[in-house]
Amino acid sequence: MRPVSEPATTDDRASLSSGPGRTLVFVYGVFAVAATGRSVLQLATEAGDAPLAYTLSLVAAVIYLVATTCLLLGGRTAWRVAVVACSVELVGVLVTGVLTYTAPDLFPDKTVWSHFGQGYAFLPLVLPFLGLLWLRRTRP
Numbered sequence: 001m002r003p004v005s006e007p008a009t010t011d012d013r014a015s016l017s018s019g020p021g022r023t024l025v026f027v028y029g030v031f032a033v034a035a036t037g038r039s040v041l042q043l044a045t046e047a048g049d050a051p052l053a054y055t056l057s058l059v060a061a062v063i064y065l066v067a068t069t070c071l072l073l074g075g076r077t078a079w080r081v082a083v084v085a086c087s088v089e090l091v092g093v094l095v096t097g098v099l100t101y102t103a104p105d106l107f108p109d110k111t112v113w114s115h116f117g118q119g120y121a122f123l124p125l126v127l128p129f130l131g132l133l134w135l136r137r138t139r140p
Contacts, residue, residue, distance in 0.1 A: 016074045016082075016138050024134055027127060028068040031120075035061035035112045042109070050109035056096055060112040060124070063089045067131060076140045083135050090128035093117060097125065 117124030
């Protein structure tokens with residue numbers, strides 16, 4: 001076993017971002033770019049209209065960026081951070097999804113996670129499950 005402080009080896013990177021992991025990295029990357037662009041634009045131009053929704057979209061963007069980066073880097077530490085990111089993402093999409101149905105007044109505009117990601121073909125709901133399954137399979 002290599003110490004946590006050592007950089008990831010090619011084998012570590014390959015285990016997270018090869019095979020189905022490549023698709024996962026690609027999808028996380030697309031969501032990172034899309035959520036970042038959307039949230040930054042909305043916060044810059046319409047922040048007062050739906051601050052909670054736009055802030056949650058920015059939080060989602062950061063989580064997607066962290067997950068993408070960790071899946072690309074590989075290694076024990078990146079794997080752990082990716083597990084945390086996917087877990088927080090799962091809780092976020094579930095809580096936001098429920099709240100958009102039970103307390104719609106909190107969300108006058110949609111977020112990436114609104115209605116469990118309905119506006120994105122429910123991929124925001126499926127993605128953390130797929131991420132956690134992949135991370136479980138590639139555990140260092």
